[in-house]
Amino acid sequence: MTSQPPRTTNDGHSVAELEPDPTLPPTAVPEAELERERKWTWPKILLWGAIALVGGIAWTMIAIVRGETVNAMWFVFAAVASYLIGYRFYAKVIERYIARPDDRRATPAEVKADGKDFHATDRRVLFGHHFAAIAGAGPLVGPVLAAQMGYLPGTIWIIVGVILAGAVQDYLVLFFSTRRGGRSIGQMARDELGRIGGTAAIVASLLIMLIIIAILALVVVNALGESPWGVFSVSMTIPIALFMGIYLRYLRPGRITEVSIIGFVLLLAAIVAGGWVAATPWGAEIFHLDRTTIAWGIIVYGFIAAVLPVWLLLAPRDYLSTFMKIGVIVMLAGAIVLVRPEISVPAFSEFAGGELGPVFSGSLFPFLFVTIACGALSGFHALIASGTTPKLIEKERQTRFIGYGGMLMESFVAIMALVAAISLDRGIYFAMNSSGAATGGTVEGAVAFVNSLGLTGVNLTPDVLTSTAAAVGEESIVSRTGGAPTLALGLSQIMQQAFGGAALAGFWYHFAIMFEALFILTAVDAGTRVARFMLQDSIGNVIPRFKDTAWRPGVWITTAIMVAGWGYILILGVTDPLGGINTFFPLFGIANQLLAVIALAVVLAIVAKRGRSYHRWLWIVALPLAFAAVVTITASMYKIFSPVPQVGYWANHVAFRNALDAGETSFGTAPTVEAMEAVVRNTFVQGTLSIVFVTLAIIVLITSVVATVKAWRNGGGENHEDPAVASRRFAPAGLFATKAEKALERQWAALPAERQPESTRH
Amino acid sequence: MSDVTDTTERRPARTSEVRAGAPVALDLLIRGCRGIAWYVHNLMGDNAYRVYLDHHLANHGAEHPPLTEREFWRERMDDQDRNPGARCC
Secondary structure (H helix, E strand, O other): OOOOOOHHHHHHOOOOHOOOOOOOOOOOOHHHHHHHHHOOOOHHHHHHHHHHHHHHHHHHHHHOOOOOOOOHHHHHHHHHHHHHHHHHHHHHHHHHHHOOOOOOOOOOOHHHOOOOOOOOOOHHHHHHHHHHHHOOOOHHHHHHHHHHOOOOHHHHHHHHHHHHHHHHHHHHHHHHHOOOOOHHHHHHHHHHHHHHHHHHHHHHHHHHHHHHHHHHHHHHHHHOOOOOHHHHHOOOOOHHHHHHHHHHHOOOOOHHHHHHHHHHHHHHHHHHHHHHHHHHHHHHHHHHOHHHHHHHHHHHHHHHHHHOOOOHHHHHHHHHOOOOOOOOHHHHHHHHHHHHHHEEOOOOOOOOOOOOOOOOOOOOOHHHHHOOOOOOOOOOEEEHHOOOOOHOOOOOHHHHHHHHHHHHHHHHHHHHHHHHHHHHHHHHHHHOOOOHHOOOOOOOHHHHHHHHHOOOOOOOOHHHHHHHHOOOOOOOOOOOOOHHHHHHHHHHHHHHHHHOOOHHHHHHHHHHHHHHHHHHHHHHHHHHHHHHHHHHHHOOOOOOHHHHHOOOOHHHHHHHHHHHHHHHHHHHOOOOOOOOOOHHHHHHHHHHHHHHHHHHHHHHHHHHHHHHHOOOOOOHHHHHEEEEEEHHHHHHHHHOOOOOOOOOOOHHHHHHHHHHHHHOOOEEEEOOHHHHHHHHHHHHHHHHHHHHHHHHHHHHHHHHHHOOOHHHHHOOOOOOOOOOOOOOOOOOOOOOOOOHHHHHHHHHHHHOHHHOOOOOOO | HHHHHHHHHHOOOOOOOOOOOOOOOHHHHHHHHHHHHHHHHHOOOOOOOHHHHHHHHHHHHOOOOOOOOOHHHHHHHHHHHHOOOOOOO
């Protein structure tokens, strides 16, 4: 540690820079005290032994014991015990050998404190903030689709993946961005990887954002199509948000919690009213919309929402969404623990070994790992973990709790979504998630198709499908692809056992649809806006006027370009003769994981440049990077080169084009020439996007490996951290304060009020 | 209204002062509710104006009068218009 050139190590700042103010209490727990906390005592050994034992038993129950059913509680125990061990042991290793935080250093929130964007925030509050920003509909949707392969592959990937990959990425991006004054991942890529790597990273994140918005919107469209109840209650969120916006602007500024509670009550009223409206003939007529109409509605809405002032629509919707997120997670966990459903889905299903499953096509490796992105490893988080959160963090050592811990929480949400999906009858699951092209969209067609799949123990009857649909107030549940309706049905069946019985099944179903739609529409609004700013910035390099964000024509043009981008893909997905979700969803997962590859590649270069003592531990970053790179590049190669038309975009493209050239008027699931032409066009777009994404990611990867190897040889590299400034405040690192931290907190609390650091006073 | 704003200002007291006569369970319940209210208010951002005011008073002195509450919230929203934050999936 002492032999490195000073500028390349994180502890390279000279002692004088961090000379603490002698009149203040210590700003960090002394190293000797940390060393003492690391010592093993009998109570600690017993506690962690017990946690390991519970985890071991739970994993045995779900992975090895083969009974008729397995109780959902084992999933909860396996997940929580594994998370605790990952957080206590693996994250500590990362903290000690890779991040090496130093609480004597001030964070950007302290150095640049401006009372607005930069201000030290209580760690528990910031945890909620960060969680609300990273988690949305993603972890609720992916695991549902992945349940096609059985419960075990998805469960293992969600839990092991988050510990070794997803949480590592979030933690390190958050930490390194904190050391760099809250710089974004794109700027860090430019600093660390040079101009080519940096530009590729920025272009990739812009494109990836578009595809993610498009496919999330597709999920909403599929959930609302031909559902008057859903359409009514979700569209009511717009007037509710407008009301909240006006209330906050003119009536009672700053009363955010108050208006969110009012909004929440109105939201519940909208769900109940949706049931009444859908039951009336006029309501059924007005709000019964086909998917293309809804898609156009979302596109128009997306444009208007992105050009309207934030206070009117986006901010209140965001408050509502945050409020719902915390509520929904607590409710979901509570209901699963209360009801403890028995799971009868097999660990590995009939589709785990093949590549032609009806929900999504492709083999388990690599497609399971891209289908479940959010919840295990989500590259999009790198955009949140660099940017907003680092500007609010109070002490460096809190990054483990917020970055690593926040991602574990999202993973837990994914596990609960998986449990809700696999608690459903498998016949119903496949009837809901097979594309309309396979089932014909009718009850009879779905029954015939599902029974022809040869699933053991599944004998679907038309009666089951119609009565299930009627119970939740829907006309039909056949081919409601996209994951959201499946989760809503699973949730409604669990919730009605806990509260309210069968009478509330429809309410719970639409409650679930409502919050998924709310999360997604918030992501669509905010994503369009961010993408527009990125575009304005890029065009601004050529035409400077575009950089002026107050210039309305510039705003309109760039917003229109961005909305057209995701809107085009959305319309393709909605009208896709092959079913939409099952061909487009892999693109979403691949895009998200490629972003993770980019983020981890940046982190790898940063760690290598920190100095020789870090090189032994480089595998901690290299391992998830290599895995994500192999998964996404293999998946892209399958999508580009596979000769199986259901898997390879170009194979399908060529097959349909040849059929058209041969003068055929129907081919596969496309009944008309127009449908065949649509497939040719869609597969072209999908295939082209696959090529572009993978090329950009490979460029970033290569520049990162070059930077890493260079740093390895030189024993370090340039340090782009902001200069170290001595901290003048203290706060505990984890959720609960340790004994030593409590003692320090008391010393700080004893200071006279005017000497207390800002914002701990409220 | 004043008791509502109170919860946004003060972190719940850590010291376990046992009030004479009041049952301990009730005291715990009240403190629990206060803690939840404090958490929700902070999470949703109700305290943003107080944070700003504190910062302003500590750093800018009396010659620059701080924004009024209404001005502050307007400014804050317009700021968000200029610097959008992403929301994840």
